[in-house]
Amino acid sequence: MPSQHHKTSVHRLLGILFLSSLTLSLWLGHLPSIAQPAAPGNVATTQSGNASQLVQQGVESYQTGDYQGAIEPWQNALELYQRTNNRLNAAIIRENLARTYQKIGHIEQAISYWQQAIADYQELGDWQQIGRMKTELAQAYSRFGQARKAIALLCGVPDSRKQESCPEGSAVQIAQAHHDRDGEIAAHGSLGEAYRLRGDYDQAIAHLNRSLKIAQELNHPASGASTLNNLGNVYMAQAQLTEGYANSAQQRGANTKASEFRQDAIEYYQQAQTHFQQSLQLAQNDQFAQMRVLRNLVKLYYRPKQSTLPNAANNAATTLKQAQNLLKRLPDSQDKVYAAIEFAKLEQPMTPVDTTSQHSPCGKRLLEGQAEELLNQAVSIAQRLQDSRSQSFALGELGHLYECHQDYQNAQEFTQKAQWVADKNQSAKDSLYLWEWQAGRIFNAQGNETEAVKAYERAIATINDIRNELLIAQRDLQFDFRDAINPLHREFAQLRLERAALKPRDSQDYKKELDSALETIDSLKLAELQNYFGNDCALTLISQERVEELVGENTAVFSSIILSDRTAILVSLPNGEKRLKWIDVDSQTLRDEINQFRRGLERRRDITYNPKPAQELYNKIIAPFANDLKSAPIETLVFIQDGILRSIPMAALHDGNKFLVENYAIATTPSLNLTNPQALNRQNLRVLALGLTQESEVNGQTFSALTNVETELKEIETQFPGSQTLLNEDFTPKRMEEELSQTVYPILHIATHGQFSAIREDTFLVTGNNDKLTLNDLENIISRVSRKPDSGELLALTACQTAVGDDRAALGLAGIAVQAGVSSALASLWFVNDASTAQLVTEFYANLRRPGVSKAEALRAAQRKLIEAKDTEEINDQYAHPAYWAPFILIGNWL
Known part of the structure; x- marks a missing residue:
């Protein structure tokens, strides 16, 4: 039978383990002792003693960072407790196994063990532990990209604004009902983090502030440090999102609005800095908490754009030095791996940044001489920890470093290793598309188009498989999400279009390459739609047979693909033939032309309309296909637009004699696969x-x-x-x-x-x-x-x-x-x-x-009536100006 001292030691060690393992590092108090007294000589006593030794062995392994070494003895202890029907100790072992699996990135196993622990505590009627385990399970869901599930566990329906209190059985309600103040800190903190991931910053701040208030009342510096760090993350996310809005406003020439957004972003960055610094002060006794905050401060100070924070340059250098010194002292852990990767990726503050790439561009790294060493260190630690997710990122980033150095042999080797590690573990799947994409770039750089195509196809297929999880995980950075997948799809579409140019125009290979380019951009548009509407947007795709039913014999479909240096216009004709023409101007020049065209359309005060911008766009988009449209013959044009082209009405394009809508009925759709082909039922229309x-x-x-x-x-x-x-x-x-x-x-x-x-x-x-x-x-x-x-x-x-x-x-x-x-x-x-x-x-x-x-013809006839206003007494002549009729567009089903 274990001694009282041994029981206390196990109790204390498991308490420390419990506290240090929470995703948010929130204080939830001590766990019950695993070692239970039993009568001498009883078989159960011997087994309990053995189990206690196994528990101690697991705790010692865990504390040295050997998480895999902790799992086996704990699983053996769990079997012994199950044999003796010791449900309490079994529950405690399960929750610690859950934390350990989470530490090595095996989130699915962690979720399973937490669910089993909750069932154990329900049998025992221990409501305090039920609430706490629901909080930890919710944190696991958040880390797995399922913030909606996390919110449901913590406080009910995620989108309910009228909900004044959390429903019975939720983690927050259980903590409040059983006066578990530590549990309240964790539940509100976890709820705030889940709302942050969904991009609901007001709710995130409200719950994190509740968590912080209780932590301060109870004088829990560890919880306060963690909550302040998470508040800093919320404000940094708001700042980055607002900076994205500023860039968008600037692109469309709304400079006043852009300036307002930038000022808001600066204020959010300052709020983030304040909260991170307060967190760092409270985290002095916890190296891991310190590192988490320092990583955030480094990211804040070394943002791609020149920082506008006070004394930014000095703060940046001091913080990075502090973080590097701490990295050397930090025990091997997942935190250490990610810190090493992030420091290796840091770039000179004034390095121009390609905002359409999630990866670091191949600019000058801040720690150029140390980057390779840091990444090799990250790989070694991740391998020892057997943490697939962090290992995948470490290997992949090392491959990217070699790619930037044009050392394609090493780049390919490490990228393939990253792919293999990511592919074998579900929790690393969201990194898999990055390395498949990276492989595609490396193959393409070496002139191996065949393998490049396969790699790009795998990357996009992976994104389609995990799109919902990615959307949820990245919801707080909408622009970043769009920019993350944008270049992947456009690079592959460009590769396909370039390959098509080398094929005979009447060959099946030509059509196959164009079809693939269209499918690639269509996939991007579906992701953009889901991203705009949020992670709960369910898109129902129709079958190819129904798409063919939708596009009849007299309809041509125009699709655009905007690339950085030029824009592709593809036309699909009723006979199955496809045509491709290029607009040979860069994307910014095209944007300027589009904005000029639309501003001209909107100026109603100009009694005489100047059709020149409309003619220029007509010559670029429609004129190259004019003969194809006449010979088909085509009656309806359907436009699937890309980027800035979505913001203008194609009806107002002008051939020098007539507006486009005078010759064709016109409609637009985000995707043929989203367009219901059912014709309008005119019976009982109301x-x-x-x-x-x-x-x-x-x-x-x-x-x-x-x-x-x-x-x-x-x-x-x-x-x-x-x-x-x-x-x-x-x-x-x-x-x-x-x-x-x-x-x-x-x-x-x-x-x-x-x-x-x-x-x-x-x-x-x-x-x-x-x-x-x-x-x-x-x-x-x-x-x-x-x-x-x-x-x-x-x-x-x-x-x-x-x-x-x-x-x-x-x-x-x-x-x-x-x-x-x-x-x-x-x-x-x-x-x-x-x-x-x-x-x-x-x-x-x-x-x-x-x-x-x-419907398209009905709109066309209505627009033509205004265009011909001079011929109709009851219509004001000025309505012939496109400002009055052009803005009306038909979206979706045009039948």
């Missing part, structure tokens, strides 16, 4: 029409009165008997949902100010009573009823607005139909005079009621 005529103020912004909206809605009611109108104070989200749930309305028409922004949270429709309908609200309301027969045929949004040159805003406009589950959307790209809108909408619906007229 409309739920909602509108606002009054001036409104939302978020401090004033929206002008829309005096002609009432006329617009009355015309709709006249054309569609059985329709319903909700105007001004009757136009509320609640009334809208009630009407849609009671009656089937195939068409939902909303005539109000709408703002579509790169920032999804700033995208909304103005409703009655100075309120707003967010993208989430609209999608939730429509999706609940769109599954009913004959519902969700068309969503019309008039008086909307997207920013000039903002391709993400246009992405939101295009994606709303997909996300809400409607077949088609009619929307405007900029705010239009509501009198002309009423004219166009009335004409559109009149055409739509006619048998055999497609």
